Amino acid sequence: MPVRASRLASMVLSATLVCGAMAGFGGAAIASASSAPSPKLAKFIPADYRVTKVKDMDLDGSRVPEEVVTAIGPVSSSELAPSLVLVLAWDSYVKRWTSVYDTLHQPSWQTTTQIGKGPGLVGGNDAGPEVRAIYDQRDGRADLLYWLNSIEGNSSYLIVGVVHFQNQIATQTLSFSQAFGHIEQMDQPSKATIGAAVIGDKPHQSIKVTLPWLTSDDSESQGARIYYLTFAAQRKDEGSFIQTYDNQSYAGVGLSTDVSSHPSTVEYVDPNSPSNGVLKIGDVVEGVVGSTLRSTTYLLGPKVIEEVALDQPGQIVKLSIIRNGQPMTVSLKLAQWPIDQPSDFVTTSTGTYYLM
Numbered sequence: 001m002p003v004r005a006s007r008l009a010s011m012v013l014s015a016t017l018v019c020g021a022m023a024g025f026g027g028a029a030i031a032s033a034s035s036a037p038s039p040k041l042a043k044f045i046p047a048d049y050r051v052t053k054v055k056d057m058d059l060d061g062s063r064v065p066e067e068v069v070t071a072i073g074p075v076s077s078s079e080l081a082p083s084l085v086l087v088l089a090w091d092s093y094v095k096r097w098t099s100v101y102d103t104l105h106q107p108s109w110q111t112t113t114q115i116g117k118g119p120g121l122v123g124g125n126d127a128g129p130e131v132r133a134i135y136d137q138r139d140g141r142a143d144l145l146y147w148l149n150s151i152e153g154n155s156s157y158l159i160v161g162v163v164h165f166q167n168q169i170a171t172q173t174l175s176f177s178q179a180f181g182h183i184e185q186m187d188q189p190s191k192a193t194i195g196a197a198v199i200g201d202k203p204h205q206s207i208k209v210t211l212p213w214l215t216s217d218d219s220e221s222q223g224a225r226i227y228y229l230t231f232a233a234q235r236k237d238e239g240s241f242i243q244t245y246d247n248q249s250y251a252g253v254g255l256s257t258d259v260s261s262h263p264s265t266v267e268y269v270d271p272n273s274p275s276n277g278v279l280k281i282g283d284v285v286e287g288v289v290g291s292t293l294r295s296t297t298y299l300l301g302p303k304v305i306e307e308v309a310l311d312q313p314g315q316i317v318k319l320s321i322i323r324n325g326q327p328m329t330v331s332l333k334l335a336q337w338p339i340d341q342p343s344d345f346v347t348t349s350t351g352t353y354y355l356m
Contacts, residue, residue: 036064036090039097044086046104048074052128059133059165061141064090066165067097068131068144075124083128084118085146087163087170101144101163101170120150120159120177130195134162135202136233141166143173143233145207147196155179158211160196162231162241174231174241180212180223192226199230206232206244213248215309216344216354217301224309248337249313251275254346254353255285255302263287263322264302267353268346274332280323289318289329305356308334 041051049071056065066089073082087101103118119129133142144163149156162174180194192210199208208230212223230245252273255264263286269275279285288307299306304319311317313336318329346355 036092036097039067039088041069044088044097044099044102045069045071045084046073049084053131055131057133057142057144058140059087059142059144059163060168061139064092066090066100070128070131070146072122072124072126072128073118079124080121080151081124081126082118083120083122083148083150085129085131085161085163087144087165089165089168089170091168098168100165100168101172103161119146119161120148120157121152122148122150132198134198134205134207134233136205137203140203145196145198149194150177152179156194158194158196158209160207160209162207174207176209176231178211180214190226204232206230207241213309215305216356217299217303217305219300219344224306243339246337246339247313249308249311249315249334250337250341251279251308251317251332251334251356253279253285253356254348255305255356257301257345257352257354263304264354267350268348270346272338274335278330278332279319279321282323284322286320286322286327289320301354305354308356313337 041054045051051069051071053070055068057068058065060066066087069084069086069088071084071086073084075081083103085101085103086099088097089100090096091098122128129146129148132145134145135142137143144165145160146163147158147160150159157177157179160174160176161172164171164173194210194212197208197210198205200206208228210226210228213225213227215224218224227246227248229243229247231241232244234240234242250273252270252275253266254268256267258264263284266279266281266283266285269279269281285302285304287304291307292310293303293307308317311334313334316331316333318331320327320329322328341355344355345352
């Protein structure tokens with residue numbers, strides 16, 4: 001989103017930051033679950049934090065489950081509170097619980113105004129982050145998924161993290177955040193829930209992230225429609241996540257970013273896109289024939305970007321263009337947004353352009 005938040009998104013895959021310490025000598029716990037006492041949370045959570053959830057999880061496939069705790073901190077004058085995700089593991093050798101992952105001790109990776117605030121800011125009465133186990137590995141082992149809709153100023157951010165726990169060490173393996181606008185004002189209204197979900201069957205489960213599509217022409221306001229993307233663990237590198245799907249539609253052209261240029265001129269054509277052989281550099285794109293776009297409020301660039309976004313990959317769109325001074329109509333079949341194209345803009349030797 002133009003600077004599309006998704007694409008502005010701070011997406012850090014396969015993070016190298018190790019967020020835990022050894023809780024035992026090398027490997028799996030050897031005590032049974034019944035021999036591990038309940039952890040004393042007051043030892044691990046600040047006194048001014050309120051615990052919202054405590055869940056037993058077995059992330060490493062051992063006989064002793066880990067405890068995943070979520071909490072929110074003191075409420076500020078703006079009625080917002082920092083949040084927390086904590087993973088505790090039982091050390092069967094020294095007979096004690098150890099904190100192996102704590103977002104309060106993590107460098108901030110989401111938004112610059114939330115440095116040191118854990119995963120993100122929430123309302124004072126909110127339940128804090130959601131947590132789920134993703135069974136994506138052999139031998140019953142899993143990863144920890146957490147997410148929340150964080151608040152920053154007039155915007156909201158979906159913040160998603162995955163923690164891999166193995167050999168008593170916890171590692172942040174996926175960090176994703178994206179701003180989203182006003183879902184109630186979307187061009188195609190939807191009741192979809194903004195957030196993350198675990199999909200698929202064990203041991204090949206993955207993550208589905210649902211968000212409004214804030215296109216590059218309307219990055220500050222309302223989404224064109226709901227879209228989703230998926231992340232999955234790499235089979236050859238357990239604990240490392242990659243994006244595997246994105247159902248934003250893609251025409252494959254770069255349009256001039258001159259905000260006074262409505263319609264807009266084609267400045268770039270992706271040779272591997274549906275536009276190759278259909279549109280040419282210099283074509284002036286006036287819009288989608290028969291577009292159902294309801295609102296052009298706050299559009300920063302050519303509205304044809306928003307018009308194309310309303311259609312799904314695989315659909316055929318007719319574009320009204322002017323070529324060499326002559327009006328004409330061309331048709332193309334939209335593709336899915338390329339996984340290797342993480343931006344709403346394309347930069348060439350001649351400049352930077354809106355990508356559609």
